[in-house]
Amino acid sequence: MTKSATPKIDTRTRMIQAAFDLFHQQGVNATSVDEILAKSGTGKSQFYHYFKSKEDLVHAVVESFGEMLKAQKLPLKYEIDSWADLEEWFGVFVNHQRRSGCSRGCPMATIAYELTGDDELIRQDINMICELSRKPLLKFFVTEQARGHLVDGADPEALTDFCYTIMQGGLILSKIQKDAAGFERSVEHAITYLKTLRKVSEIDR
Amino acid sequence: MTKSATPKIDTRTRMIQAAFDLFHQQGVNATSVDEILAKSGTGKSQFYHYFKSKEDLVHAVVESFGEMLKAQKLPLKYEIDSWADLEEWFGVFVNHQRRSGCSRGCPMATIAYELTGDDELIRQDINMICELSRKPLLKFFVTEQARGHLVDGADPEALTDFCYTIMQGGLILSKIQKDAAGFERSVEHAITYLKTLRKVSEIDR
DNA sequence: TAAATAATGTACTATATGGTACAATAAAAG
DNA sequence: CTTTTATTGTACCATATAGTACATTATTTA
Numbered sequence: 365m366t367k368s369a370t371p372k373i374d375t376r377t378r379m380i381q382a383a384f385d386l387f388h389q390q391g392v393n394a395t396s397v398d399e400i401l402a403k404s405g406t407g408k409s410q411f412y413h414y415f416k417s418k419e420d421l422v423h424a425v426v427e428s429f430g431e432m433l434k435a436q437k438l439p440l441k442y443e444i445d446s447w448a449d450l451e452e453w454f455g456v457f458v459n460h461q462r463r464s465g466c467s468r469g470c471p472m473a474t475i476a477y478e479l480t481g482d483d484e485l486i487r488q489d490i491n492m493i494c495e496l497s498r499k500p501l502l503k504f505f506v507t508e509q510a511r512g513h514l515v516d517g518a519d520p521e522a523l524t525d526f527c528y529t530i531m532q533g534g535l536i537l538s539k540i541q542k543d544a545a546g547f548e549r550s551v552e553h554a555i556t557y558l559k560t561l562r563k564v565s566e567i568d569r
Numbered sequence: 570m571t572k573s574a575t576p577k578i579d580t581r582t583r584m585i586q587a588a589f590d591l592f593h594q595q596g597v598n599a600t601s602v603d604e605i606l607a608k609s610g611t612g613k614s615q616f617y618h619y620f621k622s623k624e625d626l627v628h629a630v631v632e633s634f635g636e637m638l639k640a641q642k643l644p645l646k647y648e649i650d651s652w653a654d655l656e657e658w659f660g661v662f663v664n665h666q667r668r669s670g671c672s673r674g675c676p677m678a679t680i681a682y683e684l685t686g687d688d689e690l691i692r693q694d695i696n697m698i699c700e701l702s703r704k705p706l707l708k709f710f711v712t713e714q715a716r717g718h719l720v721d722g723a724d725p726e727a728l729t730d731f732c733y734t735i736m737q738g739g740l741i742l743s744k745i746q747k748d749a750a751g752f753e754r755s756v757e758h759a760i761t762y763l764k765t766l767r768k769v770s771e772i773d774r
Numbered sequence: 775t776a777a778a779t780a781a782t783g784t785a786c787t788a789t790a791t792g793g794t795a796c797a798a799t800a801a802a803a804g
Numbered sequence: 805c806t807t808t809t810a811t812t813g814t815a816c817c818a819t820a821t822a823g824t825a826c827a828t829t830a831t832t833t834a
Contacts, residue, residue, distance in 0.1 A: 375781080391683045393598035396821060408823085409782055418822065467686050476745050477682040478596045481672050487747065494745050522754035525742070529755035533738025537730070540681050540699050542692065549727035550734035557762035580811080601791060613793085614812055623792065 376414040378404040380428045383421055388471040392422055392478050419483075422475065426489040429472065433496045440497075444504035447559060450527075453500065454551040457531050461544040469535040498524050508562075515561050523558065530554045581619040583609040585633050588626055593676040597627055597683050624688075627680065631694040634677065638701045645702075649709035652764060655732075658705065659756040662736050666749040674740040703729050713767075720766050728763065735759045 373381075382404035386395040397411055397418055415421045436442045439460070441453040468474070472490050480487040505520035534547035578586075587609035591600040602616055602623055620626045641647045644665070646658040673679070677695050685692040710725035719725075739752035 389686055391596075391598060391686075393596060394683065394687075397823085398821075407783060409784085409826095412823070413781060469682060473741050473745075474682050476741065477674060477679050478599065480744055481594055481596075482599075487745065491745050491747070494742075519754070522758060525751040526755045526758040529738035529742050529752065530734055531738065532741045533734035533736065536678050536681065536737050536741065537699075537734050539685055540678075540692065540696050542696070546730040547734070549724070550731045553727060553731040553762065557758065557765075560762075560765070602793090603791075612813060614796095614814085617793070618811065 375404075375406055375410050377428075379406055379411060379414065379421070380425055384425050384429070384471065387422075387425060388468055388474055392475055397421075422479065422486060423489060426472065426475065426486065426493060430489075430493050430496060433493065442500050444500045445507075447562070450501075450504060450558065451555055454527070454531065454555065457535065458538075458544055458548050458551055461535065461538045461547060466538045466542050466544055469539045470532060473532060473535065494528075498528050501527050513563055515563055518561050523561070527554065527558075580609075580611055580615050582633075584611055584616060584619065584626070585630055589630050589634070589676065592627070592630060593673055593679055597680055602626075627684065627691060628694060631677065631680065631691065631698060635694075635698050635701060638698065647705050649705045650712075652767070655706075655709060655763065656760055659732070659736065659760065662740065663743075663749055663753050663756055666740065666743045666752060671743040671747050671749055674744045675737060678737060678740065699733075703733050706732050718768055720768055723766050728766070732759065732763075 379400060383395070383400045386399060386403060397408070400421075401408060401411060411421075415424060432438050433440075439456065441449060441456050444450050444453055472493050475486065476490045480490065501524040502520055505514070505518070505523045508514050509518060509520055530550055534544075534550050537550070538544045538547040584605060588600070588605045591604060591608060602613070605626075606613060606616060616626075620629060637643050638645075644661065646654060646661050649655050649658055677698050680691065681695045685695065706729040707725055710719070710723070710728045713719050714723060714725055735755055739749075739755055742755070743749045743752040
């Protein structure tokens with residue numbers, strides 16, 4: 365009976381996925397619910413069955429992104445156990461921009477830039493996502509510090525901020541420039557700097 | 570006719586200013602032309618007298634921002650002649666975020682995130698603005714290099730990218746976090762790093 | 775099986791929005 | 805002074821869009 369070959373994705377999820385893509389591509393306000401319905405192959409009654417409004421859907425999209433992050437379903441570097449891993453964490457973003465023609469930025473930043481000014485709830489949601497994304501970085505720097513691999517006075521939080529800032533800035537820069545070269549150069553400098561924060565005894569690790 | 574004597578700002582400019590503010594605050598697509606008219610105290614016939622469409626207005630807003638930059642009418646650091654000036658260049662952004670409650674990000678990035686994916690013309694406009702903004706940075710690093718004040722192999726372009734990336738990333742980060750602390754910490758790291766790129770003989774300058 | 779609940783299809787509505795038509799007035803040019 | 809040209813006011817239109825109403829068909833549950 366059930367076509368296990370085609371596990372039917374439930375309607376709600378399909379709508380969220382379609383919305384996510386469209387939001388990421390053209391923004392929230394430029395995306396109509398009809399467009400989302402067309403892309404997800406669903407109808408209006410289903411939409412308002414699962415979501416009480418478009419705003420509610422935006423919330424669901426952000427929440428869903430958080431779940432994806434937690435479940436490590438997104439093509440990101442989740443485990444940073446070495447400085448090489450840290451480089452790879454950056455590299456994933458740079459390569460993604462390159463492969464995708466730099467036409468998009470961070471999906472959450474897209475929503476943040478559009479809605480965060482007026483909608484404090486969405487801002488908090490996205491801030492949560494932001495913290496989730498920072499977790500692997502923070503964990504790495506905390507661990508390195510605990511192992512005595514960082515120079516004295518290094519603050520894991522601040523280092524995490526630094527990495528995240530470079531990543532976010534690089535995404536928007538490469539989108540504006542339609543070229544990931546500047547992003548990559550920034551990352552190279554960031555990495556160079558971060559490596560200077562290792563304890564001397566760790567440099568050859 | 571000379572405008573400098575006339576205190577009355579002309580209609581077109583008022584519309585552009587109102588649009589700029591609203592776009593910056595709530596985005597382009599969330600701003601209706603009626604809203605712009607209300608804020609600028611103008612009428613619809615005037616709008617379509619000066620602009621052929623809303624899209625045309627967006628273009629004018631970006632262009633106007635470029636003119637403001639060139640005329641140094643915006644509260645930014647335009648002349649970077651020392652490392653202290655470079656710190657101030659960052660500081661202006663951090664302080665602005667702090668004072669404004671971090672409710673907004675970069676006005677051009679706001680437009681970029683909304684429209685750049687679909688509208689290549691706007692992307693190019695904003696990319697121009699981006700280059701204008703980078704000019705003081707680039708000039709500084711080029712000059713420093715020419716004076717032999719930078720370590721060998723330092724690339725002014727790459728350093729400019731690095732600074733600009735931190736600035737853009739910091740703006741979005743502080744907007745999402747509604748707090749400029751992370752932005753500031755990132756900037757501190759960036760400055761620390763940049764100073765390591767001075768020739769040893771210049772460090773006490 | 776029967777009742778209740780979830781899910782979906784079709785048609786519709788109210789309104790906001792970008793844009794127009796066109797006349798009227800102010801200003802410049804000749 | 806007269807004729808253009810630039811500017812502004814009022815009224816309007818077509819359409820896109822978020823959201824409803826309501827009937828119908830699955831799917832559970834009792």
